[in-house]
Amino acid sequence: MAVTMNDVARAAGVxxxxxxxxxxxxxxxxxxTRQKVLDAIAELGYEANLTARSLRSGKSRMLGLVVSDLSVPYYAELASKLMTAAAARDYRVVVEQSAATRTSELTALQGSLSQLTDGLLFTPLVLDADAVAAAxxxxxxxxxxxxxxxxxxxxxxxxxNVGAAKAMTAHLLAGGRRRIAVIGASPGDRAGSPGLRLTGYREALAEAGLDFDPALIVPAEWRRDGGASAxxxxLKGGQPFDAVFGxxxxxxxxxxxxxxLRGVRVPEGAAVAGFDDIDEARFSSPSLTTVAPGMNEIAERSVQLLIDRIEGSEKAAxxxxxxxxxxxxIRASAPAGGVSQLPQTGTSTASAAEGKVDP
Amino acid sequence: MAVTMNDVARAAGVxxxxxxxxxxxxxxxxxxTRQKVLDAIAELGYEANLTARSLRSGKSRMLGLVVSDLSVPYYAELASKLMTAAAARDYRVVVEQSAATRTSELTALQGSLSQLTDGLLFTPLVLDADAVAAAxxxxxxxxxxxxxxxxxxxxxxxxxNVGAAKAMTAHLLAGGRRRIAVIGASPGDRAGSPGLRLTGYREALAEAGLDFDPALIVPAEWRRDGGASAxxxxLKGGQPFDAVFGxxxxxxxxxxxxxxLRGVRVPEGAAVAGFDDIDEARFSSPSLTTVAPGMNEIAERSVQLLIDRIEGSEKAAxxxxxxxxxxxxIRASAPAGGVSQLPQTGTSTASAAEGKVDP
DNA sequence: CCCGCATTCTGCAACGATGTAGCTGAGAGG
DNA sequence: CCTCTCAGCTACATCGTTGCAGAATGCGGG
Structure with missing residues (x-):
């Protein structure tokens, strides 16, 4: 059916x-000789069979990416950038969704995804280091x-995480906020994304000489509905707050x-800050102040590192x-400047606040 | 290195x-005999080499998905559901981004993605039918x-598309809106998503006995910033309008x-409706009235159809x-009920409007 | 008692590429 | 003039699986 190397060889007489x-x-x-071969390839429209090459050479030039759910905007944007970074190096990315369950994270590490690809980019959510190492x-x-x-x-x-959360907290404090609620962590968290970001928050409070109030730390699933219910x-708990750090x-x-929805104005009643800088953050109303975590750099560096390992050029033990x-x-949901400078009337996205939006 | 069929055969004595x-x-x-073999497989931890199987059988149990950009929420959600649907049938999905350019759409159709997979799910944006057929x-x-x-x-x-856009337009008309701006199409569009949805809009206007006003149709790139600039x-054009259909x-x-941002209240000043029902629509402020286009059904049916073609069970010529x-x-940005019933004061997401939100 | 057929299993070739080894001829060196 | 080296090529085995052909066995029917 398809043109094989044999056909090319015959046509080129080699x-x-x-x-x-x-x-x-x-x-x-x-x-x-090279030219004869290239001519034959062009004439016959030969394309190498990647499956055969992969079987013989043991390399597929495919990278696996494991995320919990590709429909989460952060993962979708990450996947998109990883694919672009990989394509620039002539690699392809195959995505698998782990649904954040133990079994499917293990299958992703050991199953057919791992077999098909030359290496894995893995976003663990439930497995711990020992489990991954064993797998x-x-x-x-x-x-x-x-x-x-x-x-x-x-x-x-x-x-x-720590530095960025600290900087964001400092920004809120500089804006005159004194009771900053944190959504998405438990007061005792120290590790993982919640723990590290909470640590940054605590450090900023400490530097400002403020006490840490566990009542302001609200656990939540890291989804929109989690933020809403938190x-x-x-509000039901009655704790006063003047900012929310999601x-x-x-x-x-x-x-x-x-x-x-409940009539609290943003940012007048409460400033809101986030973390990730997904595309949506620029276009919410009001636009969302957030941390851009360097996703381009993350995509480039992780793809490069993985390929270096695959090709043996990164040798660190x-x-x-x-x-x-x-x-x-810094956008409208938590603009720069003190609370007192904010307009006390007008629609929620007054132009004075919006004027601080970055381009 | 890895356990092969040969090792299993020897261990099982077959x-x-x-x-x-x-x-x-x-x-x-x-x-x-079967049991002996299965025991040997379990004992040795044998797993079939998919590359070799694929080379020999000509099937990879992989489907290709071509979209312009995976970071677009609609495509991300679609990809996620397609992957789940494929996984349920023991197929895997490999995504390729086409960036909506002619050359990369062609490469996706003919290049290595096509070779690696058993069939393609293709979202064309620039190629026409003849170009795809030729490719x-x-x-x-x-x-x-x-x-x-x-x-x-x-x-x-x-x-x-036509029916849904018509229904949405009818919903806006039923709410008392009379000058509904459409964003994302040109007045003359008849085909493609913009044209079909615009047709639905025109049909609804016609049924309501209203004239079609080309001045209300604003072309735009189908992105958030396109909607904003439209x-x-x-507003700059000075055309009055009381609803926007994105x-x-x-x-x-x-x-x-x-x-x-410009001080127009939603939905009091202008109702806003969308199309796609991405997750974000539920959590915008105000929440967005939109069309849920049956994405689960689309994912299930398209994966099933493609697999039926691959496996030869769908024979239609x-x-x-x-x-x-x-x-x-129906959500808060364009609630049910007439304009006159809307609260004329209060914050933009007054609870009277929000009360109509579906669960 | 033998034939035919279903059942159960085996061996060889093949999928399309790459790795290893070896062959050939030309030029260098003695 | 003979050996030695090495550029430039060919031949064969191999990766791990499946398709095809066929061998061996048992059983029922004529």
Whole structure:
């Protein structure tokens, strides 16, 4: 059916192996021979059979990506950028959804995804470091994304959670906010994305000489509805607050939705800040102040690191850890400047506040 | 390195081919033999080499999905559901981003994605039917998603664009709106998603005995910023309007953002409606009235149709066309009931309006 | 008692590429 | 003039599986 190397070899009057050598840029081939082969390839429209190549060579030039749910905007944007980064290096990305369950995270690490690909980009949500290490014994390269696991055994690309959360909290404090509710963590969290971001929050409070109030820390599923119901609980609890820091944008957007619904103005009644800078954050009403965690850098670095491992050019015996740089995106939901400077009347997205929006 | 069929055969004391037969559920194998083989498989932890299987059998149990950009929420949600539907049938989905350019759509149709997979789910944005037909001559099954192409040669799964847009327009009319701006189409569009949805709009106007005013039709890129700038132009143009119908949710959300920014209340000043029912629509402020186009049905049906073609169980010589059922999701941005019933004061998401939100 | 057929299993070739080894001829060196 | 080296090519085995052909066994029917 399809054109094979054999057909090309016959057409060019050389051996099959010479065609292979041309395709693999083998050094010692006379220019004339190379040209004959290339002409035959062009004439017949030959394309290498990737499956056969993969069987023989043991490499597929495919990377696996494991995320819990591709419809979550953060993961969708990450996947998109990872695919672009991989494509630029002539690799393809195959995505698998783990639904954040233990069994499917394990299947992703050990099952057919792992077999089909040359290495994995893995966003663990439930497995711990030992479970991953056990599951991956003697298998292909693995780069961890996110911070659920932080272990020197693994290569890892992450964001500056503590620093970014601290900077965002400092921004809210600089705006005159004194009772900043945090949505998406438990007061005792120290590790993982919730714990690290909460740590940054605590550090900023401490530097400002403010006490940490556990009553302001509201656990929630990291989804829009989680943010909404957390705000509902917060309001019902009667704790006063003047700002809400959603530990990701979905939480923050859900929280903002609920605040507005209940007549709390944003940012006049309560400022709202998020984390991730998903595209949606620029276009919410009011637009969302958030942390841009350097997703481009994360995508580029993690793909590069994984490919370096696959191709053997990264030789570090220990896990390489990369932290991407972050930036604050100050928008209308928590503008710069003190509370007193905010307009006390007008619609919720008054132009004085919106004027601070970044481009 | 890895355990092969040969190892299993030796351990079970049968021929390699018998192991293959067991794995492929060949009929004539004694239960005792089958059990021996299964025991050996379990003991050695054998897993079939998918690459070798794929080379030999010509099937990979992978489906290709081509979308322009996976970070667009609609495509991300679609991809997620398609993956789930495929996984339930023991197929995997490989996504490729086409960036909506002619060359990359062609590469997706003919290049390595097509070679690696057993069939393609394709969302064309620039290629026309003839170009696709030419590119796919004599290749693997292809199912079209979306309505950019509508051609009897192709299998296609789509949504009820005309009917849904008509129903949504009728809903806005029933709410007392009389000058409904449409964002994301040109007045003359007849085909493709913009044209079909615009047709539905015109039909609803006609049934209500209203004239079609081309000045209310504003072209825009189908993104949030496109919706925002379209509203800016609309307002600058001075055309009065009392509702905005964004032809997808991104447009509608961008439009709503811009309206609120400029002090137009939603829905009091202008109702806003969208199309797609992405997750975000439920949590915008105010929540977005939109069309749920039956994405679950689209995902299930298109995966099933493609697999039926691959496995030969769908034999129709002509293209099979499937239309998913839609539903209106009436939320706060364009609630049910007449304009006069809306509260004339209070915050933009007054509870009277929000009370109509579906669960 | 033998034939025919269903059942159960085996062996070989093949899918389309790459790795390894080896062959050939030309030029360098003695 | 003979050996040695190495560029440039060919031949064969191999990756791990499945398709095809066929061998061996048992059983029922004529």
């Amino acid at each position: 051996s099959l192996k010479t065609v292979s050598n041309v395709l693999n840029n083998y050094e010692f081939i006379r220019p004339a 991956r014994r003697g298998t292909k390269p693995l780069v961890m994304l996110g911070e659920h696991i932080d272990d020197p055994r693994f290569d890892q690309v992450t964001m500056k 705000v509902a609980r917060l 530990l990701n944008d979905a939480l923050a957007l859900g929280a903002m939705h609920e605040l507005l 220990f896990g390489v850890h990369v932290e991407a740089e972050f930036e604050l995106r | 021929s390699l081919k018998t192991v293959s037969n067991v794995l492929n559920n060949y009929e004539f194998i004694r239960p005792a 796919r001559r004599g290749t693997k099954p292809l199912v079209m998603l979306g309505e950019h192409i509508d051609d009897p040669r192709f299998d296609q799964v789509t949504m009820k 509203v800016a132009r609309l 032809l997808n949710d991104a447009l509608a959300l961008g439009a709503m953002h811009e309206l609120l 002509f293209g099979v066309h499937v239309e998913a059922e839609f539903e209106l999701r």
